[in-house]
Amino acid sequence: MGPAHPPRPLLARPGLPPPGSRDDTRATPTDQLADLLGGARQEPVRVPHDCLDGFGAAYWRRPDAYLAPQVRAGISMLAQTGEDTLAPGLTRLADDLTTGRWDTRYAELLTLDTLDVGYRLLVSDL
Structure with a gap:
């Protein structure tokens, strides 16, 4: 199940597709599923900083992975989305990482072991 609300810090950057933008048209809202x-x-x-699964927000504290x-x-x-559409945002991300702007902008993330990026587990007694 995708995020109930999109992960913002890394992927909500100019030039990259809004997180969940494609899923919004294909996925059933979490509240509706719960009902x-x-x-x-x-x-x-919560997603651990060293998550190995490789889904959308897995690399929230290792943004260089998104460049691969x-x-x-x-x-x-x-x-x-396609590489042509992603290229400007990826170039900015690479530049932010090289110059240290990413570390400055998201310094608080570097202190966290896990992050709530909006993923939800639905638990039912049915």
Whole structure:
């Protein structure tokens, strides 16, 4: 299940597709799914900083991973967008990483072990 609200710090950058923009047209809203499950409760799924799964927000504290084509190929919102569309945002991300702007802008993220990026686990007793 995708995020209930999109991860903002890394991927909501000019030139990159808004997180969840493709999923918004294909996914059932989390609240609706919870209702369909008889009032399931939603529990946050915090993503660890060293997550290896490779989904959209897995690299929230390691943004350089998003620069690798093989990583982007495994993240549907990036793989389905196309390199030409992503190129300006990826260039800015690379520049921000090289100059240290990313570390300055997101310094608080570097102190966290996990982050709530909006993913939710639906738990039902049905």
